[in-house]
Amino acid sequence: MSTPQSATPPFPSTVGVLGGGRMGAGIAHAFLIAGAEEVVVVDVSEEAAQAAAGRIEADVAASLKRGKIHGELASFTSRLTTTADVTGFSRCGLVVEAVPEDMDLKVGSLRRAEAQLAPEAWLATNTSSLSITTLAEHLQRPERFCGLHFFNPVPASKLVEVVLAERTGEELAELSPRWVEALGKTPVVVKDAPGFASSRLGVAIGLEAIRMVEEGVAAPADIDNAMVLGYRFPIGPLALTDIVGLDVRLGIAEYLESQLGERFAPPQLMRDMVARGELGQKSGKGFYDYPEA
Ligand SMILES: C[C@H](O)CC(=O)SCCNC(=O)CCNC(=O)[C@H](O)C(C)(C)COP(=O)(O)OP(=O)(O)OC[C@H]1O[C@@H](n2cnc3c(N)ncnc32)[C@H](O)[C@@H]1OP(=O)(O)O
């Protein structure tokens, strides 16, 4: 996958990202390497904003090393602003929200972002599962809001789900898939439904794999190998849960349980691991160990 770098990308020239964690950093990286004039990442504190800058720089450096993009590191990072000051969004034509998967937190964060935006600017959420229609009910301009669901790891993923809510306007429905294509990715347009087209299936497999560990059916590596070698998954469901983050998947599962019933009830083992801080790759321990984290 090589990313096009056109002089005038068909997305707003200044893009904001709210929450510069695993996904926010990836989203910032995607817009930077596709030619955004400026990407403004707002996180909860100056310290968190600094950490976001480090993640984005590492993503850009990895893409350079892999030969996916060309040029000096500074030619990308000089277009990046990371800050705790949400007023930076006032110069953005599009803001993508990527704070943790919690309805109340997302509502508050989206409202805070929208309050800074020019009336003609667009707003999107990277939620994995939450109802875009419900989120939109809390906004002043629901017609300028949609879901842009990026996949992890963003630099390696070719997919973005575009989720259209009941009140998403026609102009945004037309524009948003074109933005995704300009990032060198493929848009899949889905109706607003819990877990959309992807998380509902992906989380179901991940939760079942955790229940199998809980029941002692097989060791994590054997469950993963069964799916990698038997079903040709690129990575096993437990290794993937470690990459996504157990806390992230727990948030998604809790919401899907509330909407779709007990088949999405998070296993006790998952709750216990999250309570112990075993969040996967980012914390150094999940179903596997990551000594370098
Ligand atoms: C929870 C949410 O709501 C939804 C989600 O996001 S769920 C998670 C979905 N994600 C997945 O299922 C991930 C599936 N697994 C994978 O894609 C792969 O296993 C993996 C990319 C994680 C690692 O793959 P692996 O083979 O070990 O690494 P590697 O061979 O180096 O990379 C595979 C491809 O990704 C590219 N890539 C990986 N990291 C990259 C990076 N940082 N920058 C640019 N490209 C990268 C590689 O260049 C390679 O592409 P190529 O074949 O065109 O050269």
Ligand SMILES: NC(=O)c1ccc[n+]([C@@H]2O[C@H](COP(=O)([O-])OP(=O)(O)OC[C@H]3O[C@@H](n4cnc5c(N)ncnc54)[C@H](O)[C@@H]3O)[C@@H](O)[C@H]2O)c1
């Ligand atoms: N991890 C994944 O694989 C994945 C994939 C696709 C979508 N998502 C979704 O993306 C979102 C973020 O997930 P993540 O994995 O990047 O989480 P993360 O924990 O890595 O990052 C969250 C970031 O948000 C920041 N934050 C918290 N509260 C904030 C606030 N009030 N204002 C601004 N920033 C705030 C945190 O400091 C952190 O930097 C979630 O909705 C998740 O469901 C995650």
